[in-house]
Amino acid sequence: MAQDQEVCVVMVPFLAQGHLNQLLHLSRLISAYKLPVHFLGGTTHIRQAKHRVHGWDPLVVSNIHFHDFPIPTFANSSPNPDHSTTRFPNQLVPSFKSAMHLREPFLKLISDLATTTKRIVIIHDYLMSSVVQDYSNFPNSEVYLFQPCSAFTTFWFHWEETKTLELDDENESLRAKLPSTEGCYSDEFLELMHSANASYKKLNNSGTLYDTSKVFEEKYLELLKNEKLKTGASKNWAVGPFNPVTITDRKNASTESIKLLNWLDEQQPNSVIYVSFGTTVSLTVEEAKEIATGLEESGVKFIWVVREADKVDIFDGESNRKVELPEGYEERVEKSGVGVVVRGWAPQLDILGHPSTGGFMSHCGWNSCTEGISMGVPIAAWPMHSDQPRNALLITNVLGTAIYAREWEQRDKKVDASMVSDVVRRLMVSEEGCAMRKKAEELGVAVRRSVEEGGIMHKELEDFVAQITRG
Structure with a gap:
């Protein structure tokens, strides 16, 4: 494909299983549009993502390219729930911090792609904002935020921070039932989140992708769009569910x-x-x-x-x-x-x-x-x-x-x-x-039904693909 026609997508997932799984599923959806997808991560985590994905086989999709890089070693500790004060998997935090060393490999990958690609589309997990911050060195790159939470949860986190939007009666009632965040995260992980947030604010995101559907979260997607909170863009796409919604056969099952x-x-x-x-x-x-x-x-x-x-x-x-x-x-x-x-x-x-x-x-x-x-x-x-x-x-x-x-x-x-x-x-x-x-x-x-041609999810995905492949 000629340079002035080529678009590629670079996925930068956070290295927890749930986050890896989401962006690997999204890679499948985008690769179906004949776009090359580059999936970046630590060596062990790339192996984990491929090993655990179900509903399809990433090894048979020719235009998904995996880039696994070594990251600094860390203690391989096991969970110990009988002697823990929180449910949060704090044993994983050292690997999450080591993932920040993917910044240099990411920069090298983007640098290589920039010489052969008209447009590089970077889709990054919110928690990997510091890793992708050097994208702005390349005029032919643009970055999109992937929000791993539901639109509902994302909205309430934003609202508690800013309280800029007047709530309707339904949401006022929900606010009274809103669970506290006490006990949800460890102190070490909160430090990581604060660091990611500082890097995120510096990015010029072109929009936000959600693993959700307008079938059941349209109201909260619209509220987030109206808020325009810290994304730098009001555009969002609900291209979920990312996971396959039909199971075809068992031929690859263990x-x-x-x-x-x-x-x-x-x-x-x-x-x-x-x-x-x-x-x-x-x-x-x-x-x-x-x-x-x-x-x-x-x-x-x-x-x-x-x-x-x-x-x-x-x-x-x-x-x-x-x-x-x-x-x-x-x-x-x-x-x-x-x-x-x-x-x-x-x-x-x-x-x-x-x-x-x-x-x-x-x-x-x-x-x-x-x-x-x-x-x-x-x-x-x-x-x-x-x-x-x-x-x-x-x-x-x-x-x-x-x-x-x-x-x-x-x-x-x-x-x-x-x-x-x-x-x-x-x-x-x-x-x-x-x-x-x-x-x-x-x-x-x-x-x-929303995933089928003509359905609302299908239209959202087509709209996003049209955005990143625009002339």
């Missing part, structure tokens, strides 16, 4: 995943609850045992992903700590057909998209929220840290497709098996739960 999905095939429609707290949450010994008992006592069939939160390098040996369950529990529930305990990586999209899955107990990370929403599955919300408490408020009080398993204000109270059992039954077999499931299914259909 043996363990196929066994799990075959078990689901044998269950009744909407009869199984899927329980997973993501990659950054570790349960204490006591919590794990109470949840185990509660799931079994509920009488509802379940798939439970029981794994430690990520350590810095997920490929560097086994975790020092294995989640302990009651003696004989795993064998007993599997033999009886009541449930399946998964110790490794689970094919979450396949599970949520399966007709036998009728509920999802989740920590409410935004990836899990969008996957649950797009697959039409109601959620039992159990927020643990970061943006999760506010995501939980969105899906419970605004969308009405979730109930609380545990509200943020109750986070320090002892987990009790009866609480878990009651929540599972409420979501899965009560009239309230059935009505919520119907609402979730209807929202899922609308979201999936």
Whole structure:
């Protein structure tokens, strides 16, 4: 392609699993427009992103190019929830700080691309603002912010900082229920956020991309657009859900995943609850045992992903700590057909998209929220840290497709098996739960339709591609 016709996209994700996953999925969407996409990160984290992505295979997309760079070594510590004062995965912060050393490799990559490319489009995670700051050295480059949170959560963070927008009655009511940020982040991570914010303010962003949909967040996208807060541009695009919304086949699934999905095939429609707290949450010994008992006592069939939160390098040996369950529990529930305990990586999209899955107990990370929403599955919300408490408020009080398993204000109270059992039954077999499931299914259909040609998400994506490929 001639130089004056060429456009390339450079993705600069933050190095936590949820953020890596989002921009890798976005790379798939943009690469479908025959645009070369360059995905930049630390060596271990690029490997992690490719290893864990599900719903498609990044290795068969010829115009996604991975650039993995070494970053300084750091302590590869494991989580220790039994002796921690916060749920936040503080063991990962050293690697997050080391990621700031990607600034020089980023500059070298942009410098190389600038000589052969008419326009370089840089899409960067908010937390990587300091890494991309040298883009302005190249007149043929432009930068777009990727906001990894929901528009709802982003709006409230902005509003609390500025209070420039007068709230309507609905949002005044929501403000009274807004979870505090106390306990959401560690002090070390807050320092990193403040540093990122200082760099972000210096960037001349051309607009903001959200992993969300106007189907369910149009109001908050419009509020953010009107605020024009610190982005330097009022334009935003809701090009989510980034994740695939249809699962085509199982040919690339692992043996363990196929066994799990075959078990689901044998269950009744909407009869199984899927329980997973993501990659950054570790349960204490006591919590794990109470949840185990509660799931079994509920009488509802379940798939439970029981794994430690990520350590810095997920490929560097086994975790020092294995989640302990009651003696004989795993064998007993599997033999009886009541449930399946998964110790490794689970094919979450396949599970949520399966007709036998009728509920999802989740920590409410935004990836899990969008996957649950797009697959039409109601959620039992159990927020643990970061943006999760506010995501939980969105899906419970605004969308009405979730109930609380545990509200943020109750986070320090002892987990009790009866609480878990009651929540599972409420979501899965009560009239309230059935009505919520119907609402979730209807929202899922609308979201999936939005991705099709002519749908609102498809139009947003086309609009963004037209922006970056303009003449």
